Amino acid sequence: MTATPAIATLNTGSSSLKFRVFARDGLERLMAGKVTGIGTDCRLEARVIETGATISLPLSGADQEAALAAVIACIDDHDDGWRIDAFAHRIVHGGASFTGPVIVTPETLAELDALCPLAPLHQPYNLAGIAASRRLAPRAIDVACFDTAFHAGHSELVHSFALPAAMRKAGVRRYGFHGISYEWIARVLAEQRPDLAQGRVVAAHLGNGASLCALQHGRSIDTTMGMSALDGLPMGSRSGALDAGAVTYMMRRFGFDADALDRMLYEESGLKGLSGLTNDVATLVASEDPQAAFALDYFTYHVAQYVGAMAVAMGGIDALVFTGGIGENAPGLRIAIRDRLGFLGSVESLVIPANEERMMAIHACALLEARTEAAA
Numbered sequence: 596m597t598a599t600p601a602i603a604t605l606n607t608g609s610s611s612l613k614f615r616v617f618a619r620d621g622l623e624r625l626m627a628g629k630v631t632g633i634g635t636d637c638r639l640e641a642r643v644i645e646t647g648a649t650i651s652l653p654l655s656g657a658d659q660e661a662a663l664a665a666v667i668a669c670i671d672d673h674d675d676g677w678r679i680d681a682f683a684h685r686i687v688h689g690g691a692s693f694t695g696p697v698i699v700t701p702e703t704l705a706e707l708d709a710l711c712p713l714a715p716l717h718q719p720y721n722l723a724g725i726a727a728s729r730r731l732a733p734r735a736i737d738v739a740c741f742d743t744a745f746h747a748g749h750s751e752l753v754h755s756f757a758l759p760a761a762m763r764k765a766g767v768r769r770y771g772f773h774g775i776s777y778e779w780i781a782r783v784l785a786e787q788r789p790d791l792a793q794g795r796v797v798a799a800h801l802g803n804g805a806s807l808c809a810l811q812h813g814r815s816i817d818t819t820m821g822m823s824a825l826d827g828l829p830m831g832s833r834s835g836a837l838d839a840g841a842v843t844y845m846m847r848r849f850g851f852d853a854d855a856l857d858r859m860l861y862e863e864s865g866l867k868g869l870s871g872l873t874n875d876v877a878t879l880v881a882s883e884d885p886q887a888a889f890a891l892d893y894f895t896y897h898v899a900q901y902v903g904a905m906a907v908a909m910g911g912i913d914a915l916v917f918t919g920g921i922g923e924n925a926p927g928l929r930i931a932i933r934d935r936l937g938f939l940g941s942v943e944s945l946v947i948p949a950n951e952e953r954m955m956a957i958h959a960c961a962l963l964e965a966r967t968e969a970a971a
C-alpha cells in the first residue's frame with residue numbers, strides 16, 4: 596500500500612489544542628481532534644474520518660504539555676498509512692521579522708524563543724509542538740504560521756504606542772494576534788460574500804483569548820491586541836487593556852515583580868478574576884451567580900466598545916463577524932453585544948467558524964510546493 600501524503604496541523608491556544616491531519620492532495624480531512632478545557636475540565640476528542648473511529652479521553656488536570664503529549668500519541672496511534680510531509684504550527688508571536696509563514700530552521704527557533712515573554716500562555720507551548728513533531732515525523736518539514744503576520748501591514752499610526760522615540764526604535768509597538776483566524780475569515784468572505792469582503796467588517800475572534808480586527812478588502816486595518824496577547828478586550832483569565840499607571844501602582848504598593856504581575860494579569864484576571872469563579876464562558880453562562888453575570892456584562896460592554904474603535908479605523912461598519920469558541924457557541928452573548936451596538940443602525944451579523952487549521956494547511960501546502968519547484 597502506498598502511503599498517503601499528508602499535512603498535520605497543531606494549534607495551541609491558551610485553553611485548547613486543536614489538531615488535524617489533511618491529505619496533501621485536495622486537503623481532505625483525514626483526522627480531526629481537539630483537547631479542550633486545558634487548566635479546567637480537560638479532555639481529548641478526535642475522529643478518524645475514513646473509518647469513523649472516535650476517540651474520547653478524559654485528561655484530568657492536564658496542562659498544555661500533557662495535552663501535547665496526548666495529541667502526538669493520538670496521531671501516532673491512528674496513523675492509517677499517512678506520510679506526513681509537513682507539520683504546520685500556529686506560532687502566536689512572530690515579532691517584526693516574520694510577516695508570513697516560513698519553514699522552521701534552528702535560527703528561526705532561536706528568534707521565536709526570545710519572544711516567549713510576550714506570549715507566555717502560548718509561545719513556549721507552540722515551540723514545544725515543533726520539538727514534538729520533530730520526534731514523531733523527523734523527515735517532515737515544520738512550517739511556522741504566525742498570529743501576528745496578517746497584521747504586518749498596519750500603518751505607523753496604527754502600530755505605534757505614544758512613547759519616546761528610543762522605545763519605539765527598540766521595537767516596543769503593537770503587533771496584533773489571531774491573524775491566522777482573521778485571514779481565514781477574509782478568505783471565506785471573499786468566496787461566500789464578496790459584497791462584504793469589499794466592505795467594512797469587524798471580525799470578533801472570541802475564545803479564551805479574544806480580539807477584534809477591522810477587515811477591509813481582505814486586509815487587516817487595525818486590531819485590539821498590542822505588543823502582547825494581553826491587550827484589548829478582557830479575556831478568560833487575561834485583564835485586557837489596563838491603565839499603565841495602575842500597573843506601576845500595583846508594583847509599588849504590593850511589591851509585585853514582573854513574573855508575579857504576569858501571573859496575575861495573564862492567569863488570574865479577566866472573566867476569572869471578575870467572577871471569582873472560572874475563565875470558562877460556558878460555565879459562566881450556565882451559572883446563577885450574580886458575579887458570573889457581572890463578568891459577562893463586562894465582557895459584552897467592552898467588546899461593543901472596541902467594535903466602535905474598529906469602526907473608526909474603517910470610517911464605519913457594514914458587518915460584524917463572530918468566530919471562536921464563544922463567538923460561535925454563545926448566542927446570548929452575541930445578542931448582548933449586538934444590542935449594545937443597536938445605535939449603529941443596520942449592521943449585518945454573521946457567524947463563521949474559526950478554521951486556523953485549514954488556513955495553516957493551505958500555507959504548508961504552498962511552501963511544500965515552492966520547495967519542490969525550487970529543487971526541480
Ligand SMILES: Nc1ncnc2c1ncn2[C@@H]1O[C@H](COP(=O)(O)OP(=O)(O)O)[C@@H](O)[C@H]1O
Pocket residue numbers: 608609610611801802803804831874875876877878880919920921924925
Ligand atoms: N456552548 C458554549 N457556550 C458558551 N461558551 C462556550 C461554548 N462552547 C465553548 N465555549 C467557550 O469558548 C471558550 C474557548 O474558546 P476557544 O476558541 O476554543 O479557546 P482558545 O482561545 O483556547 O482557542 C471557553 O470560554 C468556552 O467556555
Ligand SMILES: CC(=O)OP(=O)(O)O
Pocket residue numbers: 607608609610687717742772773802803804805824
Ligand atoms: C493569541 C491568543 O490569545 O490566542 P488564544 O485565543 O488561542 O488563546
Ligand SMILES: [Mg+2]
Pocket residue numbers: 608609802803
Ligand atoms: Mg484559539
